Each structure stands twice: as structure tokens, then as C-alpha cells.
Amino acid sequence: MKKVVVNAAYGSVHLSADAIYLLIQLGFPVPTDPLENTKYADADFNCAGPDGFRSLPGDFTALLKDGKVFWPWWSRGTPDTDALRSHPALVRMAELLGKRATLSYFGRLRVEEVPDEARYRITEYDGAEGVKLFNPDEYTLGRAYEEPAAPEIPATSWFAAPPESDEDD
Numbered sequence: 001m002k003k004v005v006v007n008a009a010y011g012s013v014h015l016s017a018d019a020i021y022l023l024i025q026l027g028f029p030v031p032t033d034p035l036e037n038t039k040y041a042d043a044d045f046n047c048a049g050p051d052g053f054r055s056l057p058g059d060f061t062a063l064l065k066d067g068k069v070f071w072p073w074w075s076r077g078t079p080d081t082d083a084l085r086s087h088p089a090l091v092r093m094a095e096l097l098g099k100r101a102t103l104s105y106f107g108r109l110r111v112e113e114v115p116d117e118a119r120y121r122i123t124e125y126d127g128a129e130g131v132k133l134f135n136p137d138e139y140t141l142g143r144a145y146e147e148p149a150a151p152e153i154p155a156t157s158w159f160a161a162p163p164e165s166d167e168d169d
Contacts, residue, residue: 001113003091006122006129007074013107013127015072017047017055018100019093020063024070026089032068051084059103074107076122076129085122 006011015023023030035042045054045064052060053065063070075081083088094101094109112131114120119134 002086002116002118003113004120004122004131005090005094005109005111006085006131007107007124007127008110009128010110011105011107011127013074013109014060014103015074016097016103017053017061017063017082018047019097019102020055020070020072021049021053022062022093022097023073023089024063026092028073028087028089028093029084031071031073031082033071035064035067035069038062038069042065044052061103082120082122111140 016031020030027104040056040062042064045056045062047057049055051065053063053070055061055063061072073084076085091111094111099108107127114131114133120131121134123130123132
């Protein structure tokens, strides 16, 4: 079975500093930007963490180390972002941290299992997410459109002039 991480709470998800740090340690592709390309200053990252990482205080978290800002990640809706939801590092982080994976009232991660070969998509309603498996019986699949063969084109019109009438009016 494949494991997929979804938000079980209504509202948006904001990953905690602990979650971002653990994702980095586990090899998850956490997006980064140089500090000078962000709206933050070095002094904004005033919460000290392990390995020289520092975090922002408050409701929105990012980590800073060596002049690089590590941003929280949470997205869905494209094949690439949906595939990241089953990334082993993200699944492991959600299982290890539980409620500590998100900031206070901003989201709650849940790990769902789907069959390895199943095609799925992540659904959402007011922030709360679920996993919907592809069921071919729910879709009407038609035949592919087949282009009709074109007739041979004559050198002159297909339509002959009307026959001349021998009758006089």
C-alpha cells in the first residue's frame, strides 16, 4: 500500500518549524530562496534551532540557514504536487510528528493508504482533504473520434451544369 498525506482539518496548512527541519533531514525537496530575495531580514529569524537553523516566530514559519530561507510547502492539484504527497520523507514526518507537524490551529495532517497501483487525486472542501481513487466505472468512456476518409477530389466540380431543356415555354 502507498501512503498519502492530506490535511484532515478545515482551513489551510502551515507546517511547523519542526516539520520543515525534519523534512530537510529526511531529504524532502524543500524550496529555498536567498534571504535577500524575500521580505524578511536576518533579525526576523530569532528562534534558534539545531544545526544552525533559525525560524520565524508566530503563525507563518520558514527556516534560515547560511543565508537561505527554507519555505514551508503544501500544495495539491497537479500531478507533480500530488505525487509529492506520497513522498516517503513527507509521510515519515507526518507519522513521527503527529500534531506537532502543523502550527497550532492551522491544519492537521493525516496519512491515508491507497493501493500501490491505484490512480488517485486529492480532493478538497474548505481546506479539508481526502484521497479519491480513480474508478473507471464512474466515467463514460467513448471511442476516439475517427477522421472520415476524404473523397478523391475531381479536377472540375462534382456538379454538372443542369441539362438543357428541349421544351419551349
